[in-house]
Amino acid sequence: MTRRRSSYRSLQSLQRDNRVCRACVEAGYPLASLPVVQPYTGQRAYMFGQAPGVVEGRERRPWRGRAGRTLRRWLQLEEDEFYATFYCASVTRCYPGKAPSGRGDRTPAPREQELCSFWREWELGLITPRLIVPVGGLAVRRLLGLKSVTECVGERYENEGAVAIPLPHPSGASGWLNSPANRALVERAAASIRAELARVGDAPACG
Secondary structure: OOOOOOOOOOHHHHHHHHOOOOHHHHOOOOOOOOOOOOOOOOOOEEEEEOOOOHHHHHHOOOOOOHHHHHHHHHHOOOHHHHHHHEEEEEOOOOOOOEOOOOOOEOOOOHHHHHHHHHHHHHHHHHHOOOEEEEEOHHHHHHHHOOOOHHHHOOOOEEEOOEEEOOEOOOOOOOOHHHOHHHHHHHHHHHHHHHHHHHHHOOOOOOO
């Protein structure tokens, strides 16, 4: 049974409830995993993706598949450094299963996105990150209200006291990265994120 408190004092208690959340299943959605929730160890930046993939759903750890390897290559971060730098979350927290067409993963329904927004809102309030990196169109729309990934990749936005710098989704299923101009956008965006991480430095973590 899903449990959501009216308030949380610590990220640990929030995560404890998030890990066993079944709100979307209780609402009738065919999820294919339990929630993927990364342990908080003082990460100073927040990465916000779309939804876990099949590998992430199986391992219950974010960015474990090919897209994660691509993302780390963009940012020039080794695996351990990546997870120590970014607290990784997503619009929805469970692997949604394959799309009915059989091509790619199912996009979470708007109601699923709304149900999961509870966890994001509390995470951001407890962590108070100084840098947020929304990855992919769905994350950009949910977090920043922007519609076009092409127009916002690498741009700087303010989000409740944090700097937000969007990236496209690194999935191989997208043809967006086939364009040399778009790949150049990604290179500039990744450089901007690395520069922001250097500026943030080892600021005291909250949460």
